[in-house]
Amino acid sequence: MSETIVNASAVSLKDYIIDLSGAQQKPSVTYEVVLENNTDFILRRQTQKVCRELVILVSQGLYYIRDCKSGVIDPVTTGNLRSFLRDLKDNYIDLKQVNWIGALFKESVDFIATVTGDAVLSDMCRHNVPISVEEPQKYVQYWEQNKRLFTRIAQLFPAQTTVNGKYQNCIPAIFWIEKQYGANEAMYFAEQLVRSGVRDIRFDPAYCYPPTQSPHFLTKIMESEYNINLRRFIDYICFDLYRQGYGDVTDTFFQEYLDYLSMQKKFYGKVKEKYPEHFKTAHDVMALKTNLAKIAEQCQNFAEQAEMVKDLEFSAQGYSIVVPTEPRELADEGINLSHCVGDYIDRVASGECHILFLRRRNAPEQSLVTLQLSGRSICQAQGANRRAITQSERKFLTYWAREKQIEIAV
Numbered sequence: 001m002s003e004t005i006v007n008a009s010a011v012s013l014k015d016y017i018i019d020l021s022g023a024q025q026k027p028s029v030t031y032e033v034v035l036e037n038n039t040d041f042i043l044r045r046q047t048q049k050v051c052r053e054l055v056i057l058v059s060q061g062l063y064y065i066r067d068c069k070s071g072v073i074d075p076v077t078t079g080n081l082r083s084f085l086r087d088l089k090d091n092y093i094d095l096k097q098v099n100w101i102g103a104l105f106k107e108s109v110d111f112i113a114t115v116t117g118d119a120v121l122s123d124m125c126r127h128n129v130p131i132s133v134e135e136p137q138k139y140v141q142y143w144e145q146n147k148r149l150f151t152r153i154a155q156l157f158p159a160q161t162t163v164n165g166k167y168q169n170c171i172p173a174i175f176w177i178e179k180q181y182g183a184n185e186a187m188y189f190a191e192q193l194v195r196s197g198v199r200d201i202r203f204d205p206a207y208c209y210p211p212t213q214s215p216h217f218l219t220k221i222m223e224s225e226y227n228i229n230l231r232r233f234i235d236y237i238c239f240d241l242y243r244q245g246y247g248d249v250t251d252t253f254f255q256e257y258l259d260y261l262s263m264q265k266k267f268y269g270k271v272k273e274k275y276p277e278h279f280k281t282a283h284d285v286m287a288l289k290t291n292l293a294k295i296a297e298q299c300q301n302f303a304e305q306a307e308m309v310k311d312l313e314f315s316a317q318g319y320s321i322v323v324p325t326e327p328r329e330l331a332d333e334g335i336n337l338s339h340c341v342g343d344y345i346d347r348v349a350s351g352e353c354h355i356l357f358l359r360r361r362n363a364p365e366q367s368l369v370t371l372q373l374s375g376r377s378i379c380q381a382q383g384a385n386r387r388a389i390t391q392s393e394r395k396f397l398t399y400w401a402r403e404k405q406i407e408i409a410v
Contacts, residue, residue, distance in 0.1 A: 029087040036097045039125050043093065043104065044068070045084055054084050056116065058100070058125045063116045076116055081109040100125040101133070111136065120144070129154040142175045149175075149183050153190050166193060166200045173203050173215040180222070181230060189234050196238035200248040217254035226261045226271050236275045244279060256283055263290045267328060285335055292331030292345070302327050302349045309354045309373065312404055315361055319396040321371075322357040322364060330355055336367035337384045344372070358393060369393055377407040 034042040039058040044051065051068035056076070063076040065084060074080055088106040095101055100115065101108065114136045115121045124131055124143055129150055132138040143150050153174065157167045170193055178186035193201070203215035221228055237249050246253065260279070263286040264271045276282035306325045314321045324330055327345050333355075334340060347353050358369035358381070369389055372380035378397070381389045389397065389410070401408050 031088065031093055033093060033095065036095050038097065038099050038128055041095055041098050041101075043084075045087075052084065054081075056112065058116070058122055061122065076113070078109060078113045081112055085109060099128045100131050127151050127154070139171065142171060145175055146178055146183065149178055149186060152187065156190055156194060158194070166196075166198060169200060169202045169204075173201075173218050176215055176218060177230070185230055188231060192234050192238045197242045198238060198246065198249055200250065201237060202248075202250045203254065205251045217251060217258070220258060221254065224258070224261070226265070226274065228274060232275060240275060240277070241279065244277075253279075259283070260286055263287065266290065267293060267332075289328070289331050289335050292334070293328040301351070302345070305348055305351050305354065308351075309356070312356060312373075312406070314400050314403065316399060317396045318361050319393070320359050320361050320364055321400055322359050324355060324357060329357075333357060333367050333370055337370060337382065339370065339382050339386050358389075358397070371397075373406070376405065377409045379409050381410045 028048065030046050032044045032046070034044050034053065036042075037059075040060075041056050043054045043056075045054070046052075053066045053068060054076070055062065055064050055066060057063070065074040065076060065080055066072070067074075085104065085106050085108065088104065093104040095103060101111065111133050115125065115131060118136075120140055120143065121131060121136060124139070127147070129143065130139060139150070153171070170189070174186045174190055177189055203218040205216060221233070222230060237253075241249055241253070257279070260276075260283045261271050261274070264273070267286065267289055273282065303325055306323055310323050312321055313323050324333070327349075330345050330348070344353065344355055348355055352374075354373040356371040356373055357367070358371055359366065360368055367384075369381055369383045371378050378401070381393075381397070383389065383393075394408075397408055400406070
């Protein structure tokens with residue numbers, strides 16, 4: 001048997017190694033922005049074999065994907081867009097000059113398809129008005145209500161679509177004002193909003209998202225019985241409240257504001273102050289007055305006791321003695337002068353003592369000095385913050401006491 005002799009030196013290990021990396025490696029993909037302006041952009045997608053361009057020309061109403069070599073045109077459909085942008089993956093492409101879409105992501109497919117497929121949204125893009133990526137139809141109702149106004153607002157507001165909520169949240173209010181009061185009043189609110197340092201103004205309850213077309217609290221306040229002046233109210237929430245320390249004006253304030261107006265109406269029969277300089281304090285004071293008045297309502301004999309000393313009312317020398325006939329007047333007096341006369345309601349009703357008011361003759365409704373009458377003697381006389389009576393007040397009281405046979409024991 002013959003033997004086959006193999007020359008080992010003729011065999012190379014390289015002959016048995018197969019390079020699989022080239023077979024497994026995917027062709028590299030690059031994206032390049034060819035054109036971008038206010039409304040339009042062209043994006044080129046290139047691999048080793050294929051070069052295609054996504055052409056979005058909102059200004060011309062032209063949307064297609066073009067093969068750069070063959071010139072073949074494909075329509076912009078959801079499927080074609082998804083294929084074109086699929087290799088962006090975790091990356092994105094900045095479109096700094098395009099107003100309606102600031103960046104391209106793999107997930108931008110639905111948004112682009114929605115905008116390019118909707119005539120109203122495309123028209124909004126051409127006028128450089130905002131379109132929400134999350135809710136493309138969000139502002140359509142306002143655009144259709146008044147295109148000119150919405151365009152002006154888009155130019156006025158620095159950043160409607162950012163996380164700064166006051167511009168977004170107030171758009172429903174602006175267009176509610178336009179519908180009820182006209183475009184000039186709506187623009188007044190928009191302009192004051194830009195000037196205001198308030199971070200956020202929200203007219204809807206916290207649980208109401210997204211905001212309603214008819215802003216809840218603005219509607220309630222302006223359609224209330226309190227005859228609120230729109231421009232004065234706008235200035236109040238934009239500037240006065242900011243000076244009072246309100247960084248945000250939300251549903252909590254508006255609910256308290258309505259309560260404040262309601263408490264005044266119930267307590268005084270009218271609203272005395274609609275735009276208080278210190279709202280929180282004014283609200284708390286009215287709440288205290290109201291609570292004292294509720295307690296006082298239980299005193300059935302108050303009016304009867306007041307009638308017993310009605311003859312002590314008197315006017316001379318620029319002053320007057322006033323006899324309160326309702327418990328709420330004592331509650332009001334105590335708050336106005338910062339003393340505890342409100343605690344005397346039960347004692348007056350029981351006949352233990354009587355409370356009289358010393359007022360200036362030309363200002364009979366303005367609290368000045370509170371007098372406690374026990375029997376036929378004035379045993380307490382206090383002004384604001386428990387101050388003692390002045391010489392002028394004492395002179396009048398002495399004259400009055402002599403006329404009414406009252407002793408002054410203070």
